[in-house]
């Protein structure tokens with residue numbers, strides 16, 4: 410159950426939908442990605458990978474404040490927020 414990949418179907422952002430970016434640990438492409446708050450919390454506790462809004466899956470373990478926000482995540486989040494407001 411730990412590694413079942415969930416499809417990216419964030420339909421109605423609630424307070425559960427994040428806003429804390431977490432970072433990519435790759436050698437390149439270092440961005441802070443947006444993930445769902447529940448996923449981020451679980452990752453912190455269990456060390457399991459998270460799935461970003463852009464679809465990237467990785468285990469976050471860096472301080473996101475040092476990195477620029479992933480443009481793709483930013484775009485998706487904007488879209489979700491706008492839909493939520495309408």
Ligand SMILES: [Zn+2]
Pocket residue numbers: 440441442443461462463464465479480481482
């Ligand atoms: Zn991203």
